[in-house]
Amino acid sequence: MENSETDHQPGQIRYYVEDYWDLVVGIIAIITSIVMHQNGNGAMATMFAALGIAALSVTVSEIAEILSERLVEPYGSMVLTFSAVIVEIVLLYIVLREALHSPEVVETVKGGIISAVIVDMNVLLGLAVFIGGLKYVEQEHNKETSSTYTTILFVTALALLVPSLLSHTQHGDEVIEKASYSIAVVLMLFYIIIFIFQTKTHTHFFQATAKSRFFRLKRKLKEGEEINEEEHSDYLFERFNNFANFIVLLVLIATIAIGAEVFASDGVKLAKEYGVSAGIAGLIIAIISVSPEIFTAIKAARNDQIQRVVNIAMGASVVSILLTVPILLGLSYLSGLTLMLDFNPLQVGALIMTVILAWKSTEEGQTNYFEGLAQLMFFVCYAIIAAYY
Template identity: 25%
Template structure:
């Protein structure tokens, strides 16, 4: 009975998918209207989020068994799988397709580097004053994040080999190969040769306390993780249809769809990072936050480009110039924040101010 209760999110996810599949056209957003469609969107959104929390829970259990940095890496890769599924579903669903990947990845970077990092530093700083982490680990994250972000989100806008913010075939090939190679090198650093720089420097035991989850065997949690991922993937197409219809019905900017997907994907992971910061385990929070940003650029970009190539869809990655300024400012402030071995709540407030500016620009530039 305890197993069934713990895996209830996956069962509910499959049930919701079955209901929408059997209902067919009767539950199409065009048939239901804006008001009812927003209600159904809330149902799908909450179901997907519940399943995402189940994914994170199984990843947390694997983290408890395997220790850092492998636990955080599993968590990051699981979340990236959800992100790719949602991006591809919405990307293939309608007029928001060309810029969907760009908006989502930019949203992930801004939510992680400003929203989550800001909340973690603010909450941790208010509770523990100054917090410490492994500076070499943070520098490793930033050293790969800066070039990957510029390659993917800036270069396509300032070059003229393809229209707008699209990538030329040569650029797309370079982006896929370079992202995979750089992330592969980083993965070797993180898990094999330099795994010690991604651990808490004060020796705090942050590998065995993961919110009192019930830890079972590795096969159980691996199967549970994939069983929680599957309904998210199955419901992603339904979610895409309702998000697109709801945004059009409300007259909201299309970039909001990318923000919604990014917020949905990052919610469980963000809560895990925030909890770690409050428990004075800043290294784990840094691993989660910066790892999410690096994996989004290093893995999601190649995946989306490959999907676009296979399906023949145009992918627009180049940011608008105002967004480029926000990205460069965010990377600059992040380099300053993670340039010393201690942090305070002042840095958290600065990052949250940048996040507020980003949210404002979503509506101001629409």
Template identity: 20%
Template sequence: MATLIHELSGQTWFIVFMAIALFGGVLGAVHHAEVIAHKTGEPYGTLVLAMCITIIEVSLIISLMLTGHDGAEVIARDAVFATIMIVINGVIGLCIFIGGLKHYEMNFRNEGSISALAVLTALATFILIMPIVTVSAPEDKFTRSQLTFVGITCFALYMAFLAFQTVSHRDYYLPKAVDKKTDINFHAQKPSNQKTAISVVLLMLSLVVVVAMAELLSPAIEAGVAAVGAPKTIVGIAIALLVLLPEGYAAVRAARANRLQSSLNLALGSALASVGLSIPAIAAIAIIFHLPLTLGISELNMTLMCLTFFIGALTLVIGRTTRLQGAIHLIIFFEYLFLSLVP
């Protein structure tokens, strides 16, 4: 009995240490991402954190697939769906609600945000719904040729969006106006090239720490899920939450500073990068190594996703938000979490 208590105590301290390291990695990632964003300006700055996290997230998913992790064939599906629900309902909802409490009403460029949501809707439909309605493969899977085509089209669509966002219509993703009295970035001097280069390196290291801690914590999460008898999809949700911590924290900070445009750029950009880059890479690995890959979601999750995109479109089409819209998204997010536990 004493030995068991000692082992449990040791595991508890290990989990606490991992959680502290994870939080430190999140704070470090957000700080260095903000340095880079201040140097490059919008929307390039918000793309940095999204790209880095996506690369490391893909590495994490692929490593789990290659090692034959239990339920490896649905990890990509659960991670992508969880990312969409967390970003649109959780992160954006929290940003709008907290920003609304402090600033009453916030404005943003609806041209860019609604375009990003349209691309995300198409990507999510290609990846998560098409496997259910196609008839060439059994159940909720793609054939080899279908998976190849979907991977190529998702990558092409994301590249098209990236060109739209950063080249042809960059002004759609810039704030409408800058309040020189309240925006500290207006008065702050831009960091030097040396400081920016150091922040790039430290950002990558911080993100590695975040994902490494998330991977180390995943066995404890799996054990907890198994202990309470919850569905295994909760593991994917928990890992997605941990990986999205840096972006979520940075987005909420921007909203509190009345920079909702930056929050939306960061949140939607992270979801687009996660879907548009991760699925092509994972599809390629699955084809090369002949790994099973399940992408189709259930009817319940399909309903939640359709509701999310519909409400998201209503929120972003106006160009201004209040805390009511944030509350709606948060309630949908809590509904998603509850139905994931009790499907």
């Protein structure tokens, strides 16, 4: 009996590490960042704040997924949608507030908005497709999903061109600002229509097809894998009721906001000191905010759930623009700050090319490691240009 209990201990420890590493690391990192900030060690404070934000964001996404499975539509999708962008919005808004002292920070925020989509579509999707392709050679998904999302993203990218084009005319900042708010309203209305399309009228566009499910089943049978696997489900937040989980979400988001304050104040100073470009700073913010989805997508790809990967990458990209932009503009207006959507040619061009590349990689409903590698290569090229632009 004692040997049996001893045998179970390593397994229990492993489950505890797998289930709660993000929560423990996140809290410790945020506390450490506050201490470092108070001691005047800006570099360490920024690093630990970034680590804490990324780790706690993983916990936020896991709790949101639990809630989404329990709630009926459209509330389940709403929880997932907002959890996907809440960290990005909090981080970008707190960085934007630094513009009161450092006006150039506005360019970093605009870079962060575009970079979130570029990271989602090239790093998240590219890395997951590459890893999944190495393990399974080819993976199948519902091509209607990628077709719909890339159409939405292409139209959205063209909408963002309006203020950008006006900035190259003789119109003043007042006209560009009005155009930016008008586009923000249009984007929000567009999102409402898409939300209805996704959760009410055309839900089948965003689900795995019978063919792709059979593709996975056939492969599992061929490889001799068990179809129904029991998974460890003794997760603390699984035992909480919905109200308790919502409270935990609010507490975690508040903790992330504290870390974001440290990250913004010390990070802006470091960027100035070391001459970090707005493009690279925006990429760093995007990678931190997108990190939970990256972990989830890689895990899904390794489990041969490429449909889930496509939904996460492209769905998060859509929400990153259609919700983040209007909300950030609204918050900036209420805070007495000016945020205009006059993105530079590199940002708009990279956004449009990202959408085209993602469309070509997923249009046939099949993916392989080469397509993932192509998107990763595009990201590397963009990062190099952003560093010197």
